Amino acid sequence: MAKTPSMRDHVARRIRELRTNYGKTGFSQEALANMIEVVPNTVSRWETGTYEPTLDDLDRLARALGVSILDFFPKSDTESPKEKKVEALLRTARGLHDNDLEELRLWAEYRRARQVYKRGRKR
Amino acid sequence: MDRSEYYERMKLLARETRARFGITSPRVLRSDLRRIYGAEGIRITLWPHKLHKLRGAYVHDDLGSEVLLAKSLPEDPTVFTMAHELKHHYVDAGLSLSYCDLSNESNPIEIAAEIFAAELIYPEQDFARDLHQMGILGSTCTAEVLVRLKHDTRTTLSYAGLAKRAEFMGFAPPSSLAAIRWKKLEEQIYGEPIYKTILRRRRGSR
Secondary structure (H helix, E strand, O other): OOOOHHHHHHHHHHHHHHHHOOOOOOOOHHHHHHHHOOOHHHHHHHHHOOOOOOHHHHHHHHHHHOOOHHHHOOHHHHOOOHHHHHHHHHHOOOOOOHHHHHHHHHHHHHHHHHHHHHHHHHO | OOHHHHHHHHHHHHHHHHHHOOOOOOOOOHHHHHHHHHHHOEEEEEEOOOOOOOOEEEEEEOOEEEEEEEOOOOHHHHHHHHHHHHHHHHHOHHHOEEEEOHHHOOOHHHHHHHHHHHHHHOOHHHHHHHHHHOOOOOOOOOHHHHHHHHHHHOOOOOHHHHHHHHHHOOOOOOOOOOOOOHHHHHHHHHOOOHHHHHHHHHHHHO
């Protein structure tokens, strides 16, 4: 089932915005494509909404751009009181190595993003 | 409930789980655990990114029950980690998040998960029976015996798990199975595994 144009368009626009606004000069599509090991055409097609990135694609994009995977989605969909709960439960894991704690936080965001993406598909 | 009673309950839960899902051998595979996870409604995320010491984590929240597994783990540790996280689903779901690494291994909740996982893969009773059938009585179990046991039963319980259990159950003297180079010993007894031979030949032909 295809995503509604609004979600697809929003994600496409956000990829372009986050790419062009990265640092002071932004990234070219080619540079970003190299970083996440896809061909430049793919990035271009994500940005025009021709191709739909998977959640794993968005995860790689987020890591390359140094943003949260949730930044690709509408704010209203990702803002949730449950986020505080995620932060609270991650605090219980403070014995973990910093890298592992960070990966757990990214996993929590990934799960939330998956729900938002799935919901966008149903609309 | 004291600790030993808690741990015994975990073993019982593991045996009940084996019975419920028709697991009868000590060779429990990833596919067996996937079947259990499917029936229990637990989602799996294979995490492709580098983890320092973390092997797995379990979370239960408004998004459901989910386990994170380090994608790079080999088969046996993956099976063990999946079994470990299954205990958290059955018993500790109210805690929201449980994780498995080296920093919390002395926590009774984590020890119980290790006991549950070992029992789920290879029940103690079967382990004792198999050793008896190999003629092991008293504290006469050696590292070689465990290599043969693993080879014959094709169990997916690790050498470290087998050694810990052999010492704990009195089949081997305490600490007698520590610091064994299991893979090397396995090669001495059964020869080089075929994948190593192929790799060596490929390197030699370059």
